[in-house]
Amino acid sequence: MTHMDKQRFVQIDFWAEKCKQDMDSCLAQTIPFIDSQIVSANEFYEKLAKTRSGKGKIKKLKRIQGF
Amino acid sequence: MVSDRHISDKGILNQFVSDFVTVLDRLRISYIIVSGFVAISHGRSRGTEDVDIIIERLSSEKFSELNLGLVKAGFECLQGKNARSLFNDYLEENLSIRYVRSGAFVPEMEVKFAKDSLDEEQLKNKVRLPLTGLPFWFSSIETNIAFKEELLKSEKDLEDARHLRVIYSEKLNKIEIKRLKKLIQKYRLEK
Numbered sequence: 001m002t003h004m005d006k007q008r009f010v011q012i013d014f015w016a017e018k019c020k021q022d023m024d025s026c027l028a029q030t031i032p033f034i035d036s037q038i039v040s041a042n043e044f045y046e047k048l049a050k051t052r053s054g055k056g057k058i059k060k061l062k063r064i065q066g067f
Numbered sequence: 068m069v070s071d072r073h074i075s076d077k078g079i080l081n082q083f084v085s086d087f088v089t090v091l092d093r094l095r096i097s098y099i100i101v102s103g104f105v106a107i108s109h110g111r112s113r114g115t116e117d118v119d120i121i122i123e124r125l126s127s128e129k130f131s132e133l134n135l136g137l138v139k140a141g142f143e144c145l146q147g148k149n150a151r152s153l154f155n156d157y158l159e160e161n162l163s164i165r166y167v168r169s170g171a172f173v174p175e176m177e178v179k180f181a182k183d184s185l186d187e188e189q190l191k192n193k194v195r196l197p198l199t200g201l202p203f204w205f206s207s208i209e210t211n212i213a214f215k216e217e218l219l220k221s222e223k224d225l226e227d228a229r230h231l232r233v234i235y236s237e238k239l240n241k242i243e244i245k246r247l248k249k250l251i252q253k254y255r256l257e258k
Contacts, residue, residue, distance in 0.1 A: 011228060012230055019109060023109070027200070029112070031077075033112060039171045063145070
C-alpha cells in the first residue's frame with residue numbers, strides 16, 4: 001500500500017466514523033453535494049447538445065440509440 | 068446556478084430512486100438496490116451518475132407493463148422505446164437497460180434481471196437499511212461489501228466497502244462475507 005493509499009484510507013475512515021456517529025448531519029452535507037453534481041452534469045450535457053456535433057458526442061458518451 | 072432548479076429536501080438522487088421504485092412497488096415487482104447508491108445513502112461523499120437495481124426476472128408482458136408504467140411516470144429508456152426489443156436484446160441476454168427522467172441525462176437507473184442463484188439469493192434476502200432513512204429495498208451490507216471487494220475491486224468500490232465496514236463494524240457478519248465471496252468466485256469468476 002502506498003503512502004497516498006494510506007492517507008486516503010485515513011480520510012475515508014475519519015468520514016465513515018463521523019457518519020456512524022451522526023448520519024443525519026453527514027447526509028445533510030453530502031446530499032447537496034451529490035445534487036449539485038447532478039445539476040452541473042445535466043447543465044453540461046444540455047450545453048454540449050447545442051454544439052455542432054454535441055448530440056453525437058453525447059450519444060457516444062452515454063451509448064444512446066436514437067438520440 | 069444550482070438554485071435555479073428545484074432540489075427537494077430529500078435530494079435529487081433519492082427522489083429519483085423513490086419515483087422509480089414506486090412504479091416497481093405498484094406492479095409488485097421485487098427489486099434490490101445495490102452497489103454505489105448503498106454507500107452514498109450511508110454518507111459516502113462521492114459523485115455518481117447511476118443507481119444499480121436488480122429486479123426479479125419478468126415475462127415479456129410484465130416487462131412491457133413495467134416499461135409503460137415508467138414512461139407514464141416520466142422516465143425514458145436510453146436504449147430505446149420498444150419494450151419487446153429492450154426485453155429480447157438486453158434483459159433476456161442479461162444486459163442492463165438504463166432509464167433517465169425524460170429530457171435529463173443523469174442520474175440513470177441501471178436495471179438488470181436477476182441472472183443467477185447469487186442474484187436470486189440477494190433478492191430473497193433483501194433488507195431495509197434504517198440508518199439511511201430511506202424506504203427502499205437493498206441487498207445486504209455483507210453482500211455489497213463482498214461484491215465490491217471480490218468482484219468489482221475498483222478504487223471507488225474498495226473505498227465504498229471500507230466506508231460500509233466502518234459504519235457497520237459491530238454488526239457485520241464476517242463469516243457471511245466470506246461465504247458470499249466464495250459464491251462470487253463460483254458464479255462470476257470461475258465461469
